Amino acid sequence: MNKKNSNIRLEDLLKLKKAEQPSSEFWRRFDKQLKRRTLQTCIKDISWYRSILRLINNQISAILSINHASFGCDLNKSWLGKMVATASVFLILSCIALYLQIDSIEDRSIIATDSKVISVESQSIKELAEINKKRAEISASSNDFLAVVEDEKLDKDYGVEIISIANKSEAIEFASDAIPVIIGDAVDYSDSLVNSVEFTKKYLNPYPQLANFAF
Amino acid sequence: MSEAIRKNFISSSLAKVNNLEVSERDLDWAMVQRVQNGDVSVYDNLVKKYRNPLFSMIYNMIGNSEDASDITQEVFIKAFQSIKQFQGKSSFFTWLYRIGTNTSINFIKKSKRQRFVSYESIDETLIGSEIIEFLTSKNRTEKRILIAEIQEKLNDALQKLSPKHRIVVILHEVEGMNHKDIAEIVKTSEGTVRSRLHYAKKELQIYLKEYIQ
Numbered sequence: 001m002n003k004k005n006s007n008i009r010l011e012d013l014l015k016l017k018k019a020e021q022p023s024s025e026f027w028r029r030f031d032k033q034l035k036r037r038t039l040q041t042c043i044k045d046i047s048w049y050r051s052i053l054r055l056i057n058n059q060i061s062a063i064l065s066i067n068h069a070s071f072g073c074d075l076n077k078s079w080l081g082k083m084v085a086t087a088s089v090f091l092i093l094s095c096i097a098l099y100l101q102i103d104s105i106e107d108r109s110i111i112a113t114d115s116k117v118i119s120v121e122s123q124s125i126k127e128l129a130e131i132n133k134k135r136a137e138i139s140a141s142s143n144d145f146l147a148v149v150e151d152e153k154l155d156k157d158y159g160v161e162i163i164s165i166a167n168k169s170e171a172i173e174f175a176s177d178a179i180p181v182i183i184g185d186a187v188d189y190s191d192s193l194v195n196s197v198e199f200t201k202k203y204l205n206p207y208p209q210l211a212n213f214a215f
Numbered sequence: 216m217s218e219a220i221r222k223n224f225i226s227s228s229l230a231k232v233n234n235l236e237v238s239e240r241d242l243d244w245a246m247v248q249r250v251q252n253g254d255v256s257v258y259d260n261l262v263k264k265y266r267n268p269l270f271s272m273i274y275n276m277i278g279n280s281e282d283a284s285d286i287t288q289e290v291f292i293k294a295f296q297s298i299k300q301f302q303g304k305s306s307f308f309t310w311l312y313r314i315g316t317n318t319s320i321n322f323i324k325k326s327k328r329q330r331f332v333s334y335e336s337i338d339e340t341l342i343g344s345e346i347i348e349f350l351t352s353k354n355r356t357e358k359r360i361l362i363a364e365i366q367e368k369l370n371d372a373l374q375k376l377s378p379k380h381r382i383v384v385i386l387h388e389v390e391g392m393n394h395k396d397i398a399e400i401v402k403t404s405e406g407t408v409r410s411r412l413h414y415a416k417k418e419l420q421i422y423l424k425e426y427i428q
Contacts, residue, residue: 014388
């Protein structure tokens with residue numbers, strides 16, 4: 001067979017590649033497979049949401065089954081069951097909220113320590129006295145300080161915070177979460193933590209000091 | 216026809232062609248925006264519009280229809296997943312081909328063995344007149360054998376080219392794209408595209424010298 005033809009160029013031969021066409025059956029199969037694979041991809045994308053939901057669901061089911069054993073009735077069907085389920089969900093959410101709150105308190109105490117503000121929350125009077133000693137040492141070289149001292153006249157259920165200001169007071173605009181206790185040369189007390197981050201940054205210095213009540 | 220009328224005719228024809236290109240691109244962009252806004256069923260239209268040329272390109276790169284089918288589907292899925300990132304700076308077609316090119320080249324690099332399996336069905340309306348003339352001079356049996364033989368030789372020759380040379384030949388000679396579009400797809404300059412094309416064709420001519428002048 002004479003294969004060589006003087007009129008045929010490389011470009012003509014390459015057109016043979018373009019002429020290769022799949023059948024309509026091929027495209028039918030192709031469309032079907034593509035649709036299936038696209039759906040599978042979508043399911044994979046949302047699978048992590050499902051994992052979390054499944055975990056929560058399992059936890060609730062476990063609580064319900066414990067309650068079922070305790071109460072001896074089918075809680076899934078009764079109104080009591082619904083109440084227990086709601087309470088369980090509330091409990092889980094509360095735990096999450098508490099966990100987050102603990103985190104934020106820890107963060108706040110770190111900031112307070114860095115700013116040389118001593119936390120007085122849930123401290124006994126004796127501890128506060130110790131703190132005051134340390135505070136006095138810190139304040140020896142500075143006029144701007146927060147003093148915490150022991151006061152026998154006050155109820156011992158409360159930690160006592162006495163704030164003294166040596167220098168003149170200034171009128172300042174207080175943050176909404178802070179209640180001014182004293183301004184100027186006066187004393188007052190509070191057992192609550194000066195816990196506002198905004199306060200720590202804004203009012204540590206200059207002179208006016210404040211605390212907020214949380215009775 | 217006077218010179219002025221001729222010039223006017225040419226310029227209006229060019230404007231029509233340009234408008235057609237712009238409207239095609241705009242049409243795709245409008246469909247893409249609808250998909251981006253949540254009307255995902257419109258994506259089917261884009262798939263139906265581009266599945267054939269995209270598959271053809273990938274098939275000629277990879278060498279067999281099964282792998283090419285898988286990769287074409289993968290390209291459409293990738294494009295669907297990334298469609299929110301498509302901002303319409305290039306045409307959807309170019310963007311899709313770029314994904315297709317990269318996916319094909321990655322596949323070629325990963326796969327150890329390449330085998331070309333050609334289709335038995337040939338659309339003779341797409342073959343050049345010289346080839347038709349040559350083939351019609353043969354009887355039915357000879358014609359079938361010859362086509363199969365040429366296909367095999369062509370496939371072997373294409374496989375001998377490096378992926379970056381192969382893609383340029385396929386996009387230009389088989390898919391009929393211009394140098395500018397190819398440069399955009401393979402992210403290189405037009406000069407590099409021309410140079411690669413020249414080298415690749417020279418190589419192919421050596422491999423296929425028994426069939427061509």
